[in-house]
Amino acid sequence: xxxxxxxxxxxxIKARRTDSAAKSYTRQLLDGGPxxxxxxxxxxxxxxxxxxxxxxxxxxxxxxxxxxxxxxxLLESRGIGIDEVLTVLEGRSGVSGLDEKASRPASAKGD
Numbered sequence: 001x002x003x004x005x006x007x008x009x010x011x012x013i014k015a016r017r018t019d020s021a022a023k024s025y026t027r028q029l030l031d032g033g034p035x036x037x038x039x040x041x042x043x044x045x046x047x048x049x050x051x052x053x054x055x056x057x058x059x060x061x062x063x064x065x066x067x068x069x070x071x072x073x074l075l076e077s078r079g080i081g082i083d084e085v086l087t088v089l090e091g092r093s094g095v096s097g098l099d100e101k102a103s104r105p106a107s108a109k110g111d
Contacts, residue, residue, distance in 0.1 A: 003086065010072050010082040017076075029073050037074040044070045 016026035029037050048063040072082060 006068070006072070006082050006086075009069065010076070013069075013072050013076045026073060029070075030077055034074065034077045037070070037077040041067070041070040041074050 013026055013030075016024045017030055019027045021027045021031055029040060044063065044067040048060065048067045051060040051063040075082060075085065
């Protein structure tokens with residue numbers, strides 16, 4: 001079910017590229033390019049952290065939904081499909097997170 005919802009939302013976001021910016025928030029974000037989309041994703045990530053630390057489960061669920069939406073918008077702004085991300089995740093399936101992280105180039109390891 002989750003993958004279908006993600007795919008459907010990603011398709012809706014892609015379709016919004018042709019909507020009027022006056023009527024579509026998604027189109028406004030996409031018109032701002034990857035930089036604007038990335039900044040908005042960062043804001044939503046912070047709001048998710050705050051909800052996780054100091055708010056109830058309903059608030060965290062709502063912020064997590066916003067975060068996922070804005071991630072999909074950012075991916076669309078870069079021309080990356082959710083299926084491509086899911087393929088990466090599928091390739092990591094069954095691999096220890098520590099082993100996977102150790103196999104990345106030093107510049108991609110993060111935290």
